[in-house]
Amino acid sequence: MIAPATRAVPDVALARRFSVAPMMEWTDMRCRFLHRLLTRHALLFTEMVTSAAIVHGDAERHLYFDPIEQPLALQLGGSDPSELAAAIRLAEPFGYAEINLNVGCPSDRVQSGRFGACLMAEPDLVAECVRAMRDATDRPVTVKCRIGIDDQDIEESLDRFADTMVAAGVDALYVHARKAWLKGLSPKENRTIPPLDYDRVHRLRARLTPLPVMINGGLETIDAAVAEMEFMDGVMLGRAAYHTPMILAEVDTAFFGDTAAPITLEAVMAAMADYAETELSRGGRINQITRHMLGLAAGLPGARQFRQILSVDACKPGAGPEVIRRAMDAVRPRDRIAV
CATH class of the missing domain: 1.20.120 (Four Helix Bundle (Hemerythrin (Met), subunit A))
Known part of the structure; x- marks a missing residue:
């Protein structure tokens, strides 16, 4: 297996101030090369790759990246603690800045594999996964989730989920400020129809401090993202960053104080x-x-x-x-x- 050329792992805690969301079939290595031209400091994410694909498939094809993409987080999908740990051990030589577990994707295919947003109903299992992942790496292990699923009470259930992650030793949470409706809405509808509840994520972050909590969902401009920094440790943009990528040229100045002229x-x-x-x-x-x-x-x-x-x-x-x-x-x- 060929790992990328050696490069010092960047300060991922700082990079989390602004990140580009993992998006299936969008944030591949060619997309990430483009995004890295536009922002030198933001945290980029791979598409979600399942632990099974890495362990039982072509690991190098799934894991290889160009060092220019750093800081880069690997997002995994899965619910088998031992398989997730095995996938991370295979990923170790590649030098990802962070390992993230997807607990937010609402697609039917993901649910049938017992990972993604459906795992919000099983916080104890997610905690087992986080502990196994932490034991397999010295990289930060983080979780990306929703504020809830289906008929869950977003106050009680989200607090319980987050507390269970903290007890498992998670290094940070990324929270999409919408519920995922696993019954009745398509994945596309789940990106827009469930109402945004930024205040709920703000309350969670205040409650969990000093654990870093980043907000995701519905942010379309850099000004809107900057405004969220009054309440959050970082912001994550997805579709806006993909469909209007030149907004990323504003990120290094707005979030990292970089005074270099933005790229044209x-x-x-x-x-x-x-x-x-x-x-x-x-x-x-x-x-x-x-x-x-x-x-x-x-x-x-x-x-x-x-x-x-x-x-x-x-x-x-x-x-x-x-x-x-x-x-x-x-x-x-x-x-x-x-x-």
Whole structure:
């Protein structure tokens, strides 16, 4: 098994001030390369990968990442403590900054595997998983959860769940400020229909201090995320960061006090074209890269043509990095400014 090149593990406690949420089929290594161009300090997450896939499948394919992606958290799905521990031991040589357990995904497939949000009904089992994970690594072990599921009382049940995690030695919690309705709502509906309850997460964080608690769900702008820092130890953005990625260029200044000039759209596109050259030489396809770039020019004149080139032209036979350069040409020169 080939691990990434050695690189010092960054200060993940600081990086948690702002993180990009793990999103299935979205936050793959090519997406993370793009996001790391935009923010040097934020914590990035892998897509959720099951412990079974790592232990019984191609571990290197699931675990390999480019060191440039650090700080990077590995998100695992599973409910078998020994299998989770085995997966972490396989992940150890790769040097992830943090290991996170998914207790928030509401999909039917995840429920059938007895992991994700359905585990909020089994806090004692999750605690066993956390303890086994901690015994397998010296990296921080964290949990991402919802405020509750189905008919749970979000006051009593969330406090019990959180207290059980604290007793198990969890290093931090990421809390999506919505319930997950496992009966009656699709995974897509669960991202928007259950009402947001930021106040409930604020109360949880106040109660659990000094345990770091980060908030997730419905945050769409950097200003909204900064406002949450009055109450929270960190914020996590998902869909907004993916669909309008240039907002990530604001993160290092707003959350980490970095005074370096934010990267420009033109510089991002040039870097992604160079990256595409390398990836194609390794057997990758250009549309595997450009699909994550569609929102880079959101709000700019020429954005529609920009998206069309990156989505349609990138799928044509023989398409290469020139697609990225042509997409940049579709955006008016005067709008090639930092966001």
